[in-house]
Amino acid sequence: MTGIHETSDRRWVSAARSNRVRSLWFAGLIVVLALLLALSVTIGTRNVDWSDISAALGGMQDTIGQAAIALRIPRTVLALLAGASLGLAGAIMQGVTRNPLADPGILGVNMGASLAVVTGVAWFGMSSAHAYIWTAIAGAGCTAVFVYTIGSLGRGGATPLKLALAGAATSIALASLAIAVVLPRGDIAGGIQSWQIGGVGGATYGRIVPVMPFLAAGFAISLLSARKLNSLALGDELAAGLGERVAVARAIASLGAILLCGATTAVCGPISFLGLVVPHLCRTLIGVDYRWLLPFSAVGGAGLLLGADILGRIVARPGEIDVGIVTALIGAPFFIWIVRRQRVREL
Amino acid sequence: MTELAPTVDLIINSRRRRAGRHAVLLALLIAVVLALFGITLSVGQSFTPPVEVIRVLIGQDLPGTSFTVAQLRLPRAVLSILAGMCFGLGGVAFQVMLRNPLASPDIIGITSGAGAAAVFAIVVLSMTGPMVSILAVAAGLCVAVLVYGLSFRNGIAGTRLILVGIGMSAMLQSVIAYILSSAPAWSLQEAMRWLTGSVNGAQLSQALPLFLALVLFGGLLLSRTRDLEALQLGDDTAAALGVRVATTRMLIIVCAVGMIATATAVTGPIAFVAFLAGPIAARIVRGNGSLLLPSALVGAILVLAGDYVGQLLLPSRYPVGVVTGALGAPYLIFLIVRVNRTGGSL
Numbered sequence: 001m002t003g004i005h006e007t008s009d010r011r012w013v014s015a016a017r018s019n020r021v022r023s024l025w026f027a028g029l030i031v032v033l034a035l036l037l038a039l040s041v042t043i044g045t046r047n048v049d050w051s052d053i054s055a056a057l058g059g060m061q062d063t064i065g066q067a068a069i070a071l072r073i074p075r076t077v078l079a080l081l082a083g084a085s086l087g088l089a090g091a092i093m094q095g096v097t098r099n100p101l102a103d104p105g106i107l108g109v110n111m112g113a114s115l116a117v118v119t120g121v122a123w124f125g126m127s128s129a130h131a132y133i134w135t136a137i138a139g140a141g142c143t144a145v146f147v148y149t150i151g152s153l154g155r156g157g158a159t160p161l162k163l164a165l166a167g168a169a170t171s172i173a174l175a176s177l178a179i180a181v182v183l184p185r186g187d188i189a190g191g192i193q194s195w196q197i198g199g200v201g202g203a204t205y206g207r208i209v210p211v212m213p214f215l216a217a218g219f220a221i222s223l224l225s226a227r228k229l230n231s232l233a234l235g236d237e238l239a240a241g242l243g244e245r246v247a248v249a250r251a252i253a254s255l256g257a258i259l260l261c262g263a264t265t266a267v268c269g270p271i272s273f274l275g276l277v278v279p280h281l282c283r284t285l286i287g288v289d290y291r292w293l294l295p296f297s298a299v300g301g302a303g304l305l306l307g308a309d310i311l312g313r314i315v316a317r318p319g320e321i322d323v324g325i326v327t328a329l330i331g332a333p334f335f336i337w338i339v340r341r342q343r344v345r346e347l
Numbered sequence: 348m349t350e351l352a353p354t355v356d357l358i359i360n361s362r363r364r365r366a367g368r369h370a371v372l373l374a375l376l377i378a379v380v381l382a383l384f385g386i387t388l389s390v391g392q393s394f395t396p397p398v399e400v401i402r403v404l405i406g407q408d409l410p411g412t413s414f415t416v417a418q419l420r421l422p423r424a425v426l427s428i429l430a431g432m433c434f435g436l437g438g439v440a441f442q443v444m445l446r447n448p449l450a451s452p453d454i455i456g457i458t459s460g461a462g463a464a465a466v467f468a469i470v471v472l473s474m475t476g477p478m479v480s481i482l483a484v485a486a487g488l489c490v491a492v493l494v495y496g497l498s499f500r501n502g503i504a505g506t507r508l509i510l511v512g513i514g515m516s517a518m519l520q521s522v523i524a525y526i527l528s529s530a531p532a533w534s535l536q537e538a539m540r541w542l543t544g545s546v547n548g549a550q551l552s553q554a555l556p557l558f559l560a561l562v563l564f565g566g567l568l569l570s571r572t573r574d575l576e577a578l579q580l581g582d583d584t585a586a587a588l589g590v591r592v593a594t595t596r597m598l599i600i601v602c603a604v605g606m607i608a609t610a611t612a613v614t615g616p617i618a619f620v621a622f623l624a625g626p627i628a629a630r631i632v633r634g635n636g637s638l639l640l641p642s643a644l645v646g647a648i649l650v651l652a653g654d655y656v657g658q659l660l661l662p663s664r665y666p667v668g669v670v671t672g673a674l675g676a677p678y679l680i681f682l683i684v685r686v687n688r689t690g691g692s693l
Contacts, residue, residue, distance in 0.1 A: 101510075150680075153687040161506045162687055165449070168513045169683045173676035174456065176618055179543050180673040186665040193538065197524050201376040245375055272517065319529050328521035336497055 087301015090275020095229035105272025107167035112143025114267035129210035135264030198324020221256030273331020369636035376644035433610035435646020438621025455512025459519035461608035464525030487608030536651030545666025560609035619675025
């Protein structure tokens with residue numbers, strides 16, 4: 001198994017480390033994440049001193065400082081969950097499509113979820129959290145199937161650039177439709193518009209708790225499909241030869257990713273490029289084995305989103321930059337860099 | 348020589364026929380633009396008889412009617428036509444030059460670049476008028492050069508250029524979103540203008556930069572029609588035909604970006620007009636001559652008709668960009684399907 005793996009992807013062989021090194025990296029990442037968690041609670045528009053922070057963590061909300069901290073905690077939790085979901089979903093999508101450009105944002109999945117929610121709110125007066133989540137997941141699923149179908153039309157099947165182009169174009173088209181759906185509803189347009197930027201500000205436990213079961217299911221399915229993704233990485237023929245049912249493996253892993261993307265988008269709005277960057281960074285650390293890559297991507301994604309959120313709060317003080325904007329500014333150059341590395345056939 | 352004569356006659360005749368068809372098509376398109384212009388001026392929330400419209404246009408002062416026609420409808424219609432022509436012409440120049448309908452300025456980030464610069468100039472620097480346009484053109488050019496440079500690697504590959512452009516566009520869009528969301532007075536109306544484009548609140552003074560851009564850049568572009576069409580055959584063939592490829596390409600980029608960016612600074616990025624005009628014109632012209640002028644006219648028709656539909660024919664009032672956006676979105680998806688299936692061109 002490992003022998004085949006090494007010949008199949010020589011580039012990552014040098015990066016493959018022994019399990020001990022990987023464990024050390026994982027521990028390191030966890031420490032960084034813990035640090036970011038602490039920063040996320042302490043840094044914000046208002047400077048709060050340590051006594052207030054510790055009091056607020058104990059549940060007190062008597063002073064303004066303590067109240068500010070009490071607002072930052074759910075926000076931090078949401079950033080943690082959303083980042084982990086998107087990082088994990090990105091890794092899964094890259095594995096399922098065997099495409100280094102795959103990302104829930106670039107493939108249009110987040111925008112699909114977003115359009116579904118927007119339509120539900122504007123046309124059907126949807127308001128319950130569960131309705132949001134189900135619609136978002138349905139939208140994400142339909143878009144994923146749609147984009148994959150379009151991307152694999154024609155010669156050569158779903159090549160990375162074709163798939164990325166199909167996803168990006170679908171995303172642009174859906175965004176344009178979303179504006180058309182929102183605009184006549186002046187009463188809700190402002191709120192939806194700011195939701196569509198993608199952010200974790202203003203999070204409350206009331207919004208986080210309903211998505212927890214969906215995220216939990218998504219995490220479970222995703223993490224359990226690591227072995228399948230490893231087989232898929234060998235190519236369809238080899239995977240089938242090893243006894244993997246290729247289509248089923250793809251469907252199951254995708255389901256996990258779609259649950260994660262849909263549920264995250266329902267709460268945060270569409271956040272792009274995070275799922276692209278994180279798995280690539282993790283691969284350079286620990287190699288291509290999905291049994292390691294998936295948990296790393298989850299932790300890395302959580303860290304990156306938290307970091308982006310903190311950055312957004314520091315850079316524009318006293319205001320703040322929504323995390324969706326920060327990730328786009330960090331992720332898009334990365335995307336361009338990967339596109340440049342691809343060898344392309346003129347369409 | 349004498350044996351060639353019938354063939355030569357045949358070619359001359361067929362060229363003449365094609366030129367004739369092209370002229371007829373252009374006349375038809377102009378007629379449609381004029382008809383839409385007339386309808387926009389006379390039929391709005393209230394109906395103004397055409398005779399009165401003409402009397403206002405030649406300078407007579409009719410109480411009430413003058414205001415409706417000269418102050419409300421005329422600037423709107425003029426701006427729609429000029430912006431539509433700028434978008435259509437600039438868009439098709441890119442599509443023809445890069446031989447790919449997806450390589451239109453609104454998809455590869457040039458419109459977003461101009462839009463981001465315009466929003467920055469207006470919201471943050473509180474500039475107005477020509478300075479905004481100049482900044483938008485400069486930013487559009489920077490983005491064009493950047494996208495072109497970044498996707499250059501052993502020659503340009505269309506797909507790479509489009510994806511690099513989409514990445515660039517994503518960044519610039521998020522800059523626009525940030526500036527808009529942190530603006531002191533967040534007005535949805537204003538924001539929508541920069542997200543989808545609209546001609547609401549049009550004034551005749553705004554038409555001047557558009558007109559200048561159209562005459563200057565559009566004229567220059569049209570004078571290079573032959574070179575542009577040669578480029579469509581591929582760089583090597585064009586060079587063999589005597590076209591100076593690099594110079595022509597630079598000139599076309601400057602002209603197209605100049606028009607697109609000026610129009611974006613005035614009306615905002617009216618969604619997909621630059622993208623749609625070329626392919627629609629290609630369906631109309633069907634190989635009978637140049638695409639440039641027909642695309643410009645189709646652009647004008649799209650914006651005029653889109654604005655009219657958005658203002659009057661739908662249950663609530665939409666800016667023109669929403670209408671063209673809803674029209675363009677399915678087409679974009681259709682195009683992706685076709686491009687992937689067959690490998691496509693205009």
